[in-house]
Structure formats: C-alpha cells, structure tokens
Amino acid sequence: MSTTAVAPTTGVNYLNAQYGIRSWLLTTDHKRIALLYLGSVTFFFLIGGAAAVLMRLHLIEPQGALLEPATYNKMFSMHGIIMVFFFLIPSIPAVMGNFLVPMMVGARDLAFPRLNLLSWYVYIVGGLFTLYAVVAGGVDTGWTFYTPLSTTYANGNVMAAALGVFITGFSSILTGLNFVVTIHKMRAPGLTWFRLPLFLWAIYATSIIMILGTPVLAITLLLVALERTFHVGIFDPALGGDPILFQHLFWFYSHPAVYIMILPSMGVVSELVTCFSRKRIFGYSFVAFSSVAIAVISFLVWGHHMFVSGQSVYAGLVFSALSFAVAIPSAIKVFNWTATLYKGSVSYQAPMLYALGFIGLFTMGGLTGLFLASLATDIHLHDTYFVIAHFHYIMVGGALMGYLGGLHFWWPKMTGRLYPDGWARFSALVIFIGFNLTFFPQYILGYLGMPRRYAVYPEEFQVLNVMSSAGASILAVGYLIPLVYFIWSIRYGPPAGPNPWGAKGLEWETPSPPPTENFEEVPVVEEEAYAYGEKEAHVV
Amino acid sequence: MAAHVVAKKTYFTVFATLIGLTALTTYVATIDLGPLNIVVALLIAMCKASLVVLFFMHLRWSSRLMHVVGVAALFWLAILLALTLSDYRTRPWTPAGKPWGTSNIQFNR
C-alpha cells in the first residue's frame, strides 16, 4: 500500500526526544503542542457527544423520556458551546494546523513557539471555566447567549460559560496570528504562494477570520458580563438597551466562525483528494482563491440569522443576497474536487472515504443553506429542526468528516504507526450511514414545523424523532471504533515509514514521526504542489 | 538590520500638527454645525490617526504587507459599522420593529 519502502522508525524523533510530563507541558515544539490539542479536543468532543446522546435519548418520547425540561435546555446549550468553541473551532487548526503548518512551509517551528504553547494554556483555562459551568449546574442560554435572556433572566452559570468562551477566543486569536506570520515569513526557499499546499491556503483564510472576527465576540461577551454584573441597560430594553444589537455583534463573529470550522476541513479534503487520485488538483488557483473569497464574504452575511428578529427588511434583503454570494466559492470548490478524480488513479483507503463523504454531505448541507438564505423560506424554517439538520450536515457530515479524514491521513506521520485500514473503512461507512439516519429526518421535521430547543414536542413528530435517535446510536458506535483502533495503533500498529500513501508535500519528506527540528536541512522547493506523475518531489 | 531613522525635526513637526489639530477639533465642537459636527470631528481624528500611523509608527517606511494589514483592519471595521448601522438606519422605512424611546430614529448627527 505504500510507494516508499517501509523504513523502521529508529532514531530520535519528537516523541522520544524527551520524556516526562514536564517535557510535554513545557514544550514549545509545535508537534507536541498539536498532540496536546488532540487530546484536549477529543476530550471535549466526548463530553459534547455525551450531551448529544442524552438529548437524542430524551427525544424518543414526545413528553421527553429522560430529563427535566430545564436539564434538557442545559444539555443543548452545553452541547453547542462545547462542540463549537471547544471542539470544532480548534479541531483542525489547532491539531493539524499546528502539526503541519511549519512542516508544510519547510520551517522548524511556528513563528512564535512560546505564544503557541500559551495559546494551548489559554484554551485549557477557558475550557476549565466552561467545565466549571457544566459541573456547577450548567448553562441554559443556548450557545447563542441571546439577550436579555442571558443578561437578566437566565439563572445558570452564564458568567462562567461566557468567560470560558471569552478566554478561549484569545487562544484562537493567538493561533491565527501565529499561522499568518509563519505562512508569510517562514516559507522555505522556492515555496512561492502558488506552490503552497491548499491546506495552507485554507488555514490562512481561516486565520484571517480568527484574527478579525474573534475580538468582536470577546467584546460582546464582555458587554454581556458587564450588563449581568451591574444591571446597566446595554442589551436589555427594560433598561434602555436594544437586544437586537447583541445579535448583530454576536453573529458578526459567529457567522464567520462557521467558516472557521469548514475552511480547514476543505483544506484537508484538497490534500486527500489529490493524494488518493495521484493528481494535481483541478484548478489550483480557483480552489485557493475561493478559500480567501469565502473568508472575506463570510463577514458580510451575518444578518441571515436575524431575518425574523425585527431587523429592517432592507438589511434583510442585503444579507440574503450576500449569503447567496458566499455559496458560489463553495460551489467552485466542490466541482474542482470532483473534477480532480477525472482520469486519476483513485484508491479507497480510509482517508479517501472520509474525503468523499465530506464532499457529498457538505454539498447536501450547503445547498440547504440556500433554503435558509432565501428570505421567504427562512421565515418558515428559522429556528426549526431544518436549521439543526443544515448545520449538522455541514459541521458533522462536513467538517467532522474532514477532520477524521485528516486524522487518518496524518496519523502515521504523527505517531509513526499504521492503524488497521479495514476497520477504518468500516467505521467510515458506519458513520456515513448513522449520520444520514440521524440528521436526514430532521430536515423533514423542520419543514413540518418542529421548533428547535424543544424538550417536549407534539406527538405527530415522534416517528421522525425516533429515527433520528436510532441513527444517533449508530453514529456513536461509528465514532467509538476509531477511538479504539487509534489507541491500539500507538502500541501495536506496524511502523508507517516516512510516506505510507505515496503523497507529495514537504511533510512526507521527513521520517515518521519527524525529528524535533522537522528537517535536517532547510528544504528547497522546486516544483508546484501535488506534482504527482512528474519527477519525485525534490528536496535538497 | 538597519532601521529607518527619522529626523527628530520630523517628529516635532508631526507632534505640533497633532496638538494643533486637537485645538482645532475642540474649537470646532463649540460651534453648532448640526449634523456636520460629527463629520468634521471624525475627519480631524482620522487625520491625526494617519499622522500617528504614518510617522510615529513608521508605516510610511514599512513594507507593503504592513500597509495591507492596516488597511484590512480598517476595512473590516467598516464592514462591522456599515452593515450594523444599515439595519438601524433603514428600520424607520419599514414596518419592522424599532426600539421604544427612539421612534423615528434620526441619524442626522
């Protein structure tokens, strides 16, 4: 299965260069920090997933099978907060970005290694606040913290959770800053912008959003905290404020944030599709620029979350038009990935299955975004399960699939070990089936009018809810299988060799696991990315 | 790594201009120009900020990349302000709800 001879992993690498817990907690090696992140985001994914499982179990019965309504509300709030801010936003950037950005540009580390470690600690501190909020009784505002519910009426641990999100925001900012500087200033000789792997374009675009969007969320949450503490009317109309202003400020960040979640995944898919069809990507510059276009346009559409909020009709029209505009670069990407397969040499190892799953599910999810971007239909669909299905198709079917694909792709590089490919393909299939069973019924539920965030619901919605819950249990199994074989492979997996997939890219030119300094000599790049079929990627 | 060294005189000139502009903006504010007050005040503030950025922060002598960063930040700020205000400004045109205490929002100042 590999084009490069399997070399035994001997010698010193970043994993065995130093031992002991301190060598991990005080490391400034981007690869080790990536693993710290890997551990932490997996932890948060399991917590968020556990909440999802409880919710799905609860919704089997119209009157609610399991929880008090108040508890159910806390479940989806914590599920949303944890999945968005503590799992999906950091997932690919902080794990794979950290691991790969320096390697892909041919550098020894990121521009600011200590800042990088700091951002992990900041993330952990934010996470601890949120966990405290969870343990001390939960939050019940939804992940959107709408005012004046969050500032005046909610009595959960809003402050702790908001503070947790606020703090984690800085981790995101620092990570983005590090990537931008690294990609600008630390590229190896010969690595021009148009030779960059598309993953880096995607990460670059993501970083723009992180840098320019996150501060607005930070200040917004500060204002919420201020209002909650001093009872001054910034957002509460009873005190003279305007609750809709909060929504503007929140979505100014949180809409672009959904592209923080999808763009890195798109980058991963670009890598996977090329590698497993052994072809240069179709229309490199179109894919590259559409990442940047998505990042920029994403800042212009936030009002599409507020079509029924009392926003002016004219603003609604503008936001609707711009939301349609953001679909175009996504369409360009989907078509180019598909075209890359054309006349390729396509193989179906596990990462590729995830990548193809991504393309299909992202397409379905993205196109339902158009239903929501249309003013007339959104009036009906807003805050129903249709929205839930839309974003799970993109975030779970898309972003999470891409994340898993990337993890399967670079796992041998990170650990130097191979996992059992058969199991991996099997779990990809299970996830695909379970996923569709869970979330497809929710589209119908939504159109039928079932509102989201409902702990109890009218009986006519039960059948579809049961289907969804059944799917969720299959999905859960699908996620637990990789957890098992990944852990297994760390000890028992066969050695991977530097390049098990026959992939192109600087990261495959060093041993697996890489040495601490990544490259023994500064690599010099002389060809474009994805130069499959031509001479071997040349590294001096 | 040879940095750009600016003559002290330049700094003093810039500083004097800044102080002058501060005096000017304070004075203009005491005249009632109606809606123009804020326009003038912001224009003067932008001039002052540009002076600081270009000379004190050496943007004048920095690479294109730094210019791009600066312009990008301003551009994004403009997006935030423009699109948010576009909602509030067009609300009186429509039957959409408007906050109490603000009937017939007058954005003329």
Added chain:
Amino acid sequence: MSEVRSAALAEQFEDLDQQHEASSLGMWVFLATEIMFFGGLFAGYSVYRGLYFPGFDAGSALLNVKVGALNTALLLCSSLTMALGVRAATLGKRRELATFLVLTILLGLTFVGIKLGVEWHHDYLEHLAPGINFAYEGPNARAVELFFVFYFFMTGVHALHMVVGVSILAVLLWMTFRGRFGPERYNPVEMAGLYWHFVDIIWIFLYPLLYLIGAHH
C-alpha cells in the same frame, strides 16, 4: 532605504532579520485584532448614539472638555517621547532611550491618574456611574445613563491598555539598564512603541466621540 526586504530575499539573511520582520508583522496583526476589539464598542456606541442622540448630547455635556483636551495633549506628548525613544534605541543611544522611556511612563501615568483619579472620581461624586450610583434628573435619563455606560467602559478599557503599556515600558526600562538593547537589538522597544501609539490612536477617536458631542452647549 527601508529595513524591510521583499519576502523572497529575507530568507537568505541572518536569523535576526527574519525574526524582526516576523515580529513586526505579528505586532501589526495583533493591532488589527485590537481595532476589531474596540470596533465592537464603536459599533455599539454608533448605534445608540444614533438612536438616542439627545441623551448622548446631554451626557456628553456633563463631561469636562478641558480635562479631556489636557489628557489628549498628554497622550500626544507621550507618543512623541515614545517615538523619540524608539529612535534612540535604533541608534543605540542607551541613555537617551532610558530618558525617553521614563518620560513616556510618567506621561502615561499622569494620563491614567487624571482619568481615574480626577475624572472618574468626579463623575462618581456627581452620581454618574451607571450600575453603581447613577442618578440623573432630566429628560432622557435612560439615554444619558447609556452614554455613561459607554463612557466608562470605553475609557476603562482604554485605561487598562494604558496600564498594560506602562508595565511593558517599565520592563523595557529595566532591560535598558541591564544593557539589553543596542543598535542590533531594539526589537522589543519598537514593538512596544507600536502598541503605545495604537493606544494613543484609540484615544484620538474617543476624545471627540465622548467629550465633544455636547461641547456646543
């Protein structure tokens, strides 16, 4: 002529050079995030100013323009001394650098002192602190209160940035005495300078937006 070379060239130079470029890019990017951070406040301010102009007008009239103008001047002075300090650092003039750092710190502290000690204190005594002791008789009391929420929050966040800036400068001063800077090594001073000027710029906008709305009364 300029210290920055094209990206392609940079790699062939010393480590220090690449590092210098990286850190100034990092700093500018950081300042961009700061702009957006304050940007959220400016957005809120603009919306409410538009909605409740009479209240903002009345609230602003309660501020003391003279003190505001004085503080503006102080901050501009400190920007000048900071710029001269950076210049001295580039030229390797350590004594001069130390002098200018001290001046900048003193000017900064005076600013914060006036802001918190004089103005905030005065506003507090006048019962203008929302959420603590706000009491205002007259039309548009709610809007006036909202004005003061923004006034306190914006100047507060700004003052916090000043305090951070002063602390950084203090560290730099200490490093100067330890002989850490020379014509080859002045990166931290330059970066601190960028930050300090940025904080100045924020004030350049806060001054007309907060103090001058009601100045025609």
Added chain:
Amino acid sequence: MWFGFPLRPEQASTIAQGIDHLYYFLTAMDLFFTGIIFLTIFYFAIRYRRRKKDETPAQIEGSLPLEVAWTAIPLVLVVVTFVWSSSLFIRNARPPTAATEVFVIGKQWMWQLQHPEGVREIDELHVPLGRPIKLTMTSEDVIHDFFIPAFRVKKDVVPGQYSTLWFQATKPGSYHFFCGQYCGVSHALMRGEVIVMQPQDYERWLSGSKKAGTMADAGARLYEQYACITCHGTGKGPPFVNLYGSQVKLQDGSTVVADDAYLRESILVPSAKIVAGYEPIMPTFKGQLSEEQILQILAYIKSLGAAERKAGQE
C-alpha cells in the same frame, strides 16, 4: 404526503402555497446538484480506480471554460432564487391595511392574546376564515417568537418594541403555534392552537365569549380613570382625534409619525418628544399602566380615527 407520511405541514394560509413552491424549487435544485455530485464521484471513482500500484495518471491543470461554467450556472440559479424569494418576502412583509388587529403579549411562558372586541385568550387564538389578521406583538421579558407552521409565518416578539405579523387563513381547522425563540426553562411549553373558524361561527364564538368590552372601550375607560381627559379633553394637551399615523410637529422643529412606538413613548416618557405648541406638563405613566393597558389605550386612540397613511408605511 408520501405513503401517508406528511412531508409538509398543512397549507392553511394565503401565503403557504407560494412558500411551498419556492421550497419545491429549492429541493429540486438540491437534489439535482447532490445527484450530479454523487453520481459523478461514483462514476469517476469506479471508472478511474487505481489498477496498478504505482501507476501515475496524466496530470490535468484545470480548465478555464469549465471554471467559468460552474461559477456562472450556480450564480444564475442563486440570482433566480434571490429574486423569487425576495419578491415573495416583500409581498408577505406588509400587512394589508384592512387587517383586523389582534394584540399579543408574550411572557415566560405563555401567550396572552386580545381581540379588538375585547375577548382575551391564553395560548389559543380564534380567527375567522378568509379575513386578514394582523398581530401586534410585544414581550414582557425576553425575546419570544410567534410561529404558525401551517401558515408559514414567524416573527420574533421582542421586548421593548412592537413587531407585527399577518396572515389570512384559508382552511378551517386547528393548527399549532409555537414559541420559536428559545426563552428559558419552559420554552417548549409555550405553544398553543390557532383555531380557524367560518366567519359566522367566529362571530358566534365572539359574542358567546366573556369579554370586558372592546379594547377601545377599555382604553376609553382608562382614559377617564387615569385622568388623561383632564388635559387631552380640555386643550391642555393635544387631542387624539385622527392622531394615529399622522405627522406630529415637535417643539424642536422636527416631525415624527404617530405610530405605536411613538404613542407608547409619549405615555411612558412624555418628556422625550414634546409636541409643538404644548407645555411639557404631562406626567409619566410608567409603572402605572401595564403593557396590556397601554395596548388598550392605543386601541382607543386608533378608534378615534387615523390619518390616511398608516404609521410606518411611508
């Protein structure tokens, strides 16, 4: 319906069908593109599967005509969708002037509805078939949202402002309405039924229900009870006849339209906008009048005639 399985809610309002048509169009578009992508992927993945371990396919850079095509086609489609959906939306956004006004107050966690004839309902809304109904809504605490799936209408109910929503039912029957915006613990219980009746049944229901007189009557009683009359009936304050929707000249020279929000403000914060030619002597009624009573006074003022152009509809 699909094998007896519902795929869309009942179409019970004048706008439902239009929305459904757009929805079908979008679904078709979705299926079309999803189909293309899935089929192409399957076809390529099988047709070009890797046959030899170390084969290297010919490299293809890309194709400008194709890129243009798959930028342009989606672009055209989204433009069509945008125009279609926006025209529907705009058409549905404005209530017809003849609409009967029902007042809605949302609070944690119930809906309080009040007909102009004075009948009050909780979590239930009776409406006549075929007559446009306009809901004027506000909230006493957090943001709620009035959502009637069968009518395809939804609107947030925001504290601190009046929002409106309108519909015209086309089918008698009973339909759910929900609170669509998460509003705290019992959000899921904040729902009820819209009961669409034949007009004559509706009239019977109205006359059979207990009522405290019409809203305007209630307002008129408040007008006396709170001594509004001592000024507004004597010339000390401006008269209310034909006030609603008119342009009011203010002391500072500007004019405002006397819409719901303005009238409400005039009652609660009289000092905010002083009518030209009057002294600012009116006391505030904040804390004395409930949201409901304010709505009743509004109904009373409206019953005294309205200017030609309705408020907010310039």
